[in-house]
Amino acid sequence: MTSPPMTSPHRLTDAVVVGGGHNGLVAAAYLGRAGRSVRVLERDTVPGGAVSTIERFPGYRVDRGSSAHLMIRHSPVPDELSLSAVGLTYLDCDPWAFCPATDTTGPIVFRTDLDATCASIERACGPEDAAAYRDFVATWTPRAEALMRSFYQPATPGRFAQAFGTLGTTATTARRGPIGARSGRMLSLTQELMSSGDALLDRWFRSEQLKAALAWFGAQSGPPMNAPATAPMIGFAALMHRIPPGRAVGGSGALTEALLRRIDSDGGEVRTASTATEIGRCGDHWRVRTADGEGHCGRTVISACHIMTTLELLLAGGFDADLLTRWRSQIVVGTGIGMAVRLGTRDLPTYRDLPGDLPAHGVHSGLGLLVSDRAHLRRAEAAAAVGELPARPACVAMSYSAIDPSLAPADRHLITLWAQWHPRRLADGTSWSAAEHFATDAIIAELERHAPGITDSVEHRFGQTPEFLESELGLVGGNIMHVEMSIDQMFMFRPHPDLSDHTVPGADGVLLAGASTHPGGGVTGASGRIAGLAAVARTRRRRR
Known part of the structure; x- marks a missing residue:
């Protein structure tokens, strides 16, 4: 849901949001709920960023990024924005996780109970x-x-x-x-x-x-x-x-669709295919210029895109280059976290030795934690650290079409595999376009190890390499968390001590949101809420 082009793009709004990922949309929704005028500018033709769902295969609703929503259900965001009233419905993932059987032990099934x-x-x-x-x-x-x-x-x-x-x-x-x-x-x-x-x-x-x-x-x-x-x-x-983790009915992007309806109902505007090129002054206010040459002026700007993109936009708008260089040099983006594989199949995975007291959907509502010892995780991480593909990828399997049939055609299923760790750049110089097929095969083989026969059931496959995640979703370095989630880049250190309060020193009126900022990545809506409420408070003070 996007609004038609404005006849007067220079009309001053209370806030302009750069980036229509879920945090940018959450910020805009809080502004709209408070009666503020807000415009969201998103470079992609699909809003939602990594919280979006498209038809990747004919008849399949395939997530582009996240699939399970773990944290936002523990937050005040859905209730404060009344998202259920605009169509957001979650299915409880119960079981919420399982660890498959080994040669010597049975599976571990994590239930809400x-x-x-x-x-x-x-x-x-x-x-x-x-x-x-x-x-x-x-x-x-x-x-x-x-x-x-x-x-x-x-x-x-x-x-x-x-x-x-x-x-x-x-x-x-x-x-x-x-x-x-x-x-x-x-x-x-x-x-x-x-x-x-x-x-x-x-x-x-x-x-x-x-x-x-x-x-x-x-x-x-x-x-x-x-x-x-x-x-x-x-x-x-x-x-x-x-x-428990929740699966949004219709795909992860159902959260984005609900946020779009909420923003629209409160008079806000979301523009897709609007690539920001600079953030600079507009008299006493701020202007976001887009690639089509338009200037969008606001009393406040919330930059909810990657922090490195935000710094480039500020540089283009005339901000202190030396200060931007210092921040950029001290923020650790990392070398990528992993890659996703989306599968359209005839059947669901069949895991062995599952107990007989499971619900009808078995363990397919949960995160399939396909590891049996921590050495598997350590080897995968060590390989990525030196720029190599893991000999055995560490995978999480999700088969949500078992609880939401709208995701796949009749008698078919959608399976998502997330695999850590995969580096953004391979040490031997191999391009990801050349490595994608091999890496995808290895990830599917890991699922086959625990669910024999699933490979023969695959009719569609799509590998999202770190390079692809960077180009399609703007995830610099292929890092789905934007910048590393190490302790030195969390809380008041994220993404940099100077920027940790969601503001930019020397740019009063520019606020920060998105996974680059506190509290980090994942589907939380947290930074969007913090920035949105700060923008509401700021406009309230200015009106007084």
Whole structure:
């Protein structure tokens, strides 16, 4: 849903949003809800960025980026924007994940129901790990909830200290005991939060199969689980027993379509095929110039595209080149995270040794964590670090046509495989156009290892290499998180300490959103909400 061209493109609006990904649209929706005029400029002909769905194969609704929505369902965004009223419907992914059987153990099936999950862990891994998992969920649920709350507020040193100091401790617990004991407990908690995911898993569990499943769940953010401060990425699994991942009916892009309807209903405007070329001054306000030569003036500009793109736009608009160069040199984009393979098939994958008490759709509502030991993850990450393709890709399988038949033609299915890690550039100089077929074959072979016969069922295939993700979706370096999600680029360090409060020093009125900013990548809507509410407050102050 896009608005027709304006007859007066120079009309001053309250806000111009650069980038129509889901965070840019969330920001625009908050402005519209508050009665502000807003215009969104998106370079692509398809709005939504990595949260969009198209007909990649005849009769199939294929996601271009994300598929499962894990975090936005734990946020205030859907309710505050009344997205259900404009058609957004989520299906609960239950089971929400599973780890396939090995030669010596059965599968682990993660259900919303904690008792059912623990029963599955007990069958596969033994009673000790089942009891440990129950304690793990009880311990990490309040911690993960506190972290989630911090994601939807601007990042400040105080909030960082709170998130990594006292989160997860109740007021009663914090007050209990002498000062030295309280301090010791908080330091111990901080140490656990700052530890690696692998260290956390080794403290809690014995089964390598369970450790591998949880490590792979946590690694979706990008950093390997032996990196510092990756423990909370695993801790988010505890929240899935409160609200599981959701599958938007009709595809991931259904979220974008709901946001477009919300913006339209509140008088906002979204222009596609409108490539921004500069962000500069427009008298006392700001102007975004587009490739067609038009200038779009606003009291506020929210740049919700990649931070490197934003810096280029500011440079073109006359901003301090030396300062932009310093920021650019200190932001680590990384070398890519992975690639996706989309398959149109006759059948769903058939995994072995699944229990008989599953719902009719089996495990196909969940994330198929296709690893059985952490060495598999480490080898894949190590290969990418030196610019090589992994001998065995580490894959997540998703078969959501089992719960949403609208995604594929009758008697057909849509399967998405996400594989980490794959570098943006290959060390031997091989181009991705030459490597795509081989890399896609290797990813499908990994699914075949766990679901024999699925290869023969494939009728359509489409590989999204890191290079393709960069060119189609504007993901610089093929990094779906925009910039690395390492601890030195999170919270008040993301994407740079100077830019971490979603503003640009020296450019009052230019706000930042998108995966480059706090809290990072994934379908959260968080940075869009932060920037949108900041823009509303700013226009309120100016009106006063």
